[in-house]
Amino acid sequence: MINFAIVGMGHIANKHIEAIEKAENANLFAICDTNPARLEIENPNVKKYTDLQNMLEENPEIHVVNICVPSGLHTPLTKIVAEQGRHIIVEKPMSLKLHEAEEMMKYANENGVKLAVVHPNRFRPAIQKLKEQMDAGAFGKLSHANATVRWNRNQAYYDQAAWRGTKEFDGGVLMNQAIHDLDLMLWLMGPVESVQAMAATRLRKIETEDVAAAVVQFKNGALGVIEAATTIYPKNLEESIAIFGETASVKISGRNATFIETWDIEGVSEEETDKIKNEIKEDPFGKPGHQCIIEDMVLAVKENRNPIVTGEDGIAPVKLILAILESAETGKKVTLA
Known part of the structure; x- marks a missing residue:
């Protein structure tokens, strides 16, 4: 033991x-x-x-x-x-x-x-299926990716503890909620070369951002779009990850990025696609992550x-988020070292 x-x-x-x-x-x-x-x-x-x-x-x-x-x-x-x-x-x-x-x-x-x-989230069945296809080269040349977190975290959520929503102990929507999806984006697409972003604190009384949007360029040349918010009324609306390439388009979505919304892969029949979708629908979460x-x-x-999931894997989304926040603060494109 x-x-x-x-x-x-x-x-x-x-x-x-x-x-x-x-x-x-x-x-x-x-x-x-x-x-x-x-x-x-x-x-x-x-x-x-x-x-x-x-x-x-x-x-x-x-x-x-x-x-x-x-x-x-x-x-x-x-x-x-x-x-x-x-x-x-x-x-x-x-x-x-x-x-x-x-x-x-x-x-x-x-x-x-x-x-x-x-x-x-890496261990969710739909994400595992997507990773298998990407590792097998099913997408061909990658075009772009999209990570979306449209959730609700009301003021009562932040008021539960004094450290929530603070820069010193908690972070904002990027560090606290969207970081899982940025981890997935990096795991699937590879490292980021540069980022241009905007962020704001629109509705919650916190030190950090409650909404952010960014465009990234990966080192492989593909682009990425990130949208993250805890301002969605009245409840969680969507968490999704989408990957697009010359021979495949896949979107995994739902309130918690668990269901296959789109699964169009060259050489995969409609029957095979339906089978994969149904398997995921029967057990969307699988073994708890x-x-x-x-x-x-x-x-x-x-x-x-x-x-x-190593420490190096943990560093990567932190590095990306800090670059997003730097770009939002300066209004300039930030290149990641």
Whole structure:
């Protein structure tokens, strides 16, 4: 069994608890939060701590620590965990600052530990099917891609905690909501060369943007369009990823980018297409993405290999988002190094 500990027992920690409980060869060993009231969970066998350092020093049996604290605290906690020689799963975004994300990778590498970033949308059945087709070259020369997040996060959502919507601890719609879709866009299309963008805080009383739009050029020459908003009334409308090439057009959409809306691929018959669409419709979410992340880390530790979603993968969308925000602030096209 691989023993897991969770630090930060806010809302997202519940997904980690459920994922660990369902994953093969994984055991929830301990939890940690500076607020003792958050340590009340159903499992009586789990050890409880209010200090991360104490938890690690007293329990060498812990193999992996899941970092679920506000985003602005990821870097210092990663340093503590890495220096104690434990592997790390960190929630998205990896960090709110590029140099801090790079420091996190440095801490992991220097201490010989594995670091995985939670980008669970990669494991959705429709996305997996799309990735298979792209890896097989089914699209030919790529034309462009589109990532859209039209969601509702009302003022009550941001008022739940003082850190929500802040530049120091949370980030805006790009870092907090759209980052999953930007991860998918980069995973499918490859790295970005340059970006031109606009962003605004239109409806929510927060420090960060609640709506943003950007046009990117990938290093392979293809273009991309990004639209992200938490201002949609009255509820989530759409999350989608679309890829267009000389021999294929695919759009995966729905409120959570789970259903195949368009699947036109050269050489794939209408019957085959309908079969694929129906398979996805019957099980659109598949195995929960957090569970996939946990099970992959278990195997990565046992097999001494990198996790599927590495720290480098976590850095890439952070870098893109910061370039989008820089372009929005300066009004100029930004080239990514």
